[in-house]
Amino acid sequence: MATVIGQDITIEGEITSDEAVVVAGTVRGKLNVDGPVTIEAGGVVEADVGASTLSVGGTVTGNVVASERVDLLAGGRLVGDVKAARLTIADGAVFKGNVDMDV
Amino acid sequence: MSRDFASTKSNTRTSLPSTTESNVLGRGLRVRGRLSGGSDLRIEGEIEGDVNVGGALELASTASVTGNVIAKSVDIGGALTGDVQSDGAVVIRTGARVTGDMNGAEVALEEGAVFTGRIEADFELPDGLGGESAVGGRGKRAGASRGR
Numbered sequence: 001m002a003t004v005i006g007q008d009i010t011i012e013g014e015i016t017s018d019e020a021v022v023v024a025g026t027v028r029g030k031l032n033v034d035g036p037v038t039i040e041a042g043g044v045v046e047a048d049v050g051a052s053t054l055s056v057g058g059t060v061t062g063n064v065v066a067s068e069r070v071d072l073l074a075g076g077r078l079v080g081d082v083k084a085a086r087l088t089i090a091d092g093a094v095f096k097g098n099v100d101m102d103v
Numbered sequence: 104m105s106r107d108f109a110s111t112k113s114n115t116r117t118s119l120p121s122t123t124e125s126n127v128l129g130r131g132l133r134v135r136g137r138l139s140g141g142s143d144l145r146i147e148g149e150i151e152g153d154v155n156v157g158g159a160l161e162l163a164s165t166a167s168v169t170g171n172v173i174a175k176s177v178d179i180g181g182a183l184t185g186d187v188q189s190d191g192a193v194v195i196r197t198g199a200r201v202t203g204d205m206n207g208a209e210v211a212l213e214e215g216a217v218f219t220g221r222i223e224a225d226f227e228l229p230d231g232l233g234g235e236s237a238v239g240g241r242g243k244r245a246g247a248s249r250g251r
Contacts (some may be wrong), residue, residue: 006126006142013136013152029136033149 003087007042021051022040023058041075054084130165144174146181153185164198177207186220 008009018034021045021095030047037051043058053068056076066084074092083100125194133147143158144167153170166181176191182200195209197215204221
């Protein structure tokens, strides 16, 4: 079963995973996943994030590196630099930072 | 009549998964740090650090936790190195490998579990039972089998 960090769960420290991770709770530190990461609305990540794909519906504060793509959804909030080949920012999303599409 | 009973029973069973969304830390996950939460949590991966949850904590057979654990109840099927503090039941399942002190209202150790440490169970003795040890209404039992 893949990982679900639920609404009232807080993890402070370094997280690594080779499976999908869904964050609806709070993560502080580092998040390194060899797979897709989904940050749901209400989820708070104060960490540098590495993932294959990252989908942000919640709040991320930290730098993001994705090997495939980053999707910032409506209502999502991302403060930090993004390094990814593909990036979408939906209408209604909040973003502050630099983008590096590695061209 | 017995049919009614059977249907009630199956109803209680289906309603068992409690919270809206269950918290799972999957098999491929590694955490180095502190983990806290208010509800139930199932750990299948590797945790280096303290775990503090308000609900039931389940360590699957693939889980490996190094750190102290506080939870309402604890069900251990994997490896744990650290002390456990629980208001409710602590169950150490067959195949579990546990090193540490267990502190709970009740502690169960299944056959086939590997355990090194101390078991402490606080319990209230019923009135009129236990004689001297019931002074203050509280008994304490410690079974030490520390292998180090």
